Amino acid sequence: MLTKQTYARLGEAVYRTTLAxxxxxxxxxxxxxxxxxxxxxxxxxxVDNHxxxxxxxxxxxxxDGIAHFLEHKLFEKQDHDAFDLFGKYGASANAFTSFTQTSYLFATTSQLRANLEILLDFVQDPYFTPATVNKExxxxxxxxxxxxxxxxxxxxxxxxxNLYPKEPLHIDIxxxxxxxxxITADNLYAAYQTFYHPSNMDLVVVGDLDPEQTLAWIEANQARKTFAPVTPLKRIASPQTAPDQVVAHTTKSLTVVRPKVSLGLRGYDTVPTGREGLRYNVAVSLAFDLLFNDTSDNYLRLYDANxxxxxxxxxxxxxxxAHFGQLATDTDQPELFVAEMQAILAAVPQQLQAAQPQFDLVKREAxxxxxxxxxxxxxIANQYSGPLFAGSxxxxxxxxxxxxxxxxxxxxATAFFAQSQSTVATILPKG
Known part of the structure; x- marks a missing residue:
């Protein structure tokens, strides 16, 4: 049964349910x-490799990389490729893997039921062989x-x-x-059977749809399939990098015309869970806007100074x-950029107080x-929070x-900046 949450002022509604x-x-x-x-x-x-x-x-x-590898391989079946099926029914499809999620998606202007069937079927029907794995x-x-x-x-x-040298986050996705x-085919099946159970997944559909009819299509599809009983997931957490273990600075030379500088801030403050976690994210993001958006005093001053x-x-x-901030730019003055950013970050309470007159404007822009x-x-679909922010x-x-x-x-934001540890990663032109 669908539950309905109405956002009357926006004229929007969200329907939710959890299948059997x-x-x-x-x-x-x-x-x-x-x-x-x-x-x-x-x-x-x-990050879920243990x-x-x-x-x-x-x-x-x-x-490392098994989640991303699995994302690639799920599209390929014994006698067809899921991309071809989506194309047959007029949909464009894609997928992506992040640090903590893997998503499969399509966009269509017609044939919604057929494309939903394709999405559900190819994600829930793994096919891996040693030959296809080696090719990938x-x-x-x-x-x-x-x-x-x-x-x-x-x-x-x-x-x-630099921020997460002892945790899986530091490894390329x-x-x-x-x-x-x-990676072997057996590895892929083990990861799939562990994390691709329906109880660990969300399906979000947004567009010109009838909620009851769309749910009926999804339920009929799932009723044709057999799944293992729900069991708790057991992820093995890595030891957390201590604040004094954050790497202060690294430099790499690549083919660039101008230096690239990325200043990172790892949070060590406590992040609330559920919807309060979303409020935390929104509030600290707004503080970054106040300090650094293109109408802020900091931005205008540093822009004018090149x-x-x-x-x-x-x-x-x-x-x-994990939670972290990033400030990045191309600049001919990388050392000065870092010094200016660090000076701002060392005085966040005063900086925010000085920016308070801009709060209403920055908030309206957001x-x-x-x-x-x-x-x-x-x-709407991509921003759905899943378990991170209690389905917000x-x-x-x-x-x-x-x-x-x-x-x-x-x-x-004051708590985040006060307890954060910073790093700098610089890309310099070769030679």
């Missing part, structure tokens, strides 16, 4: 929209080698590696050429087991971006943002 096999289904009707977007996600990503496989009692450490190693190996010389990717993962060479340019960007990320995203089925949606995020007062980002 544990699959969580979220349906968001957008009447009159031409495109419908669906995404199926498992709570399993690149766990007790389903049906076993002892933990096993699997090769060459393909993914080329992808890894491409990212090894990508300056932006290396700057980002250099920063991540795709793994290494050596690590994927160790310390930063239009390449400057920042982000704050909260996910299972609200405007979210309202724009609400008109995108893809954004973009509509919940908007409500949280609207309710924030200046004291909220001030308090939470």
């Amino acid at each position: 096999n544990g699959l969580k289904v979220v349906l968001v009707p957008k009447q009159g929209f031409h495109k419908t977007f669906a995404i199926m996600t498992t709570d399993y990503g690149s 766990f007790v496989p389903r049906g076993q009692t002892e933990p096993v450490r699997f090769p 190693k060459g393909i993914i190996g080329q992808e890894i080698q491409m990212y090894d010389v990508d300056p932006g990717w290396q700057s980002y993962f250099g920063m991540i590696g 795709a793994g290494t050429v050596d690590s994927i060479d160790k 310390v930063i340019d239009d390449s400057f960007g920042y982000d704050f990320v909260t996910q299972r087991g 609200i405007g971006r979210l309202i724009g995203a609400i008109n995108s089925p893809e954004a 949606t973009l509509f919940d995020e908007l409500a949280i943002l609207e309710a924030l007062r200046f004291e909220d980002p001030e308090t939470l």
Whole structure:
């Protein structure tokens, strides 16, 4: 049975249910929209390489990159490729793996039921052989080698590696050429059977749909299949990097015209769980806006001094087991950029107080971006939080943002910055 949550002011509604096999289904009707977007996600990503496989009692450490490798291999079946089926029914499909999740998705303007069947069937029907696994190693190996010389990717993962040197987060999501060479078909089946159980997955569908009819299609599909009983997942946590073990600075030379600098901040403050975790993320992200967006005093001053340019960007990320911030730019003055950023971060309480007159404007800008995203089925589906923020949606995020007062980002961000550990990863031109 579907439960309905209404967001009256927005004229939106979200329908939810959990099937008998544990699959969580979220349906968001957008009447009159031409495109419908669906995404199926498992709570399993690149950091989950040490766990007790389903049906076993002892933990096993699997090769780095196995979650990403599994994502690639699920599309290929014994006699067809799932991409071809989506194309036959007019849908575009894709997939991606993050640190903590793997998602499979499609967008379509017609044939919703047929494409939903394809999505559910190919994700829930693994087919791996030694021959197909070995073939994929060459393909993914080329992808890894491409990212090894990508300056932006290396700057980002250099920063991540410095912040989390003792945890799986420091390893590239795709793994290494050596690590994927160790992956076997049996490894893939073990990971699949452990993490791709419906009880560890979400299906979100957003677009021109009838909730009851769409649920009936999904239920009929799942009723034709047999799944193992639900059992608890047993992930083996890695020892946490102590604050004094965060790497202060690394440098790498690549083919770039100008230096790239990424300053990272690892949070050691306590992040709330559930919906309060989303509120924490929204509040600290708003503090980053106050300090660094393109109307802030800091941005304008550093831009005018040619310390930063239009390449400057920042982000704050909260996910299972980690939260961190990033400040990055291309600059001819990398040392000065780092010094300026560190000076700002050393005086966050005073900096935020100075920026308080801009709070309402910055908040309205953030609200405007979210309202724009609400008109995108893809954004609504991709922003669904799953287990991280207790199934919150973009509509919940908007409500949280609207309710924030200046004291909220001030308090939470001050705690984050005060307890964070920083690092710098620099990419310099060769020679």
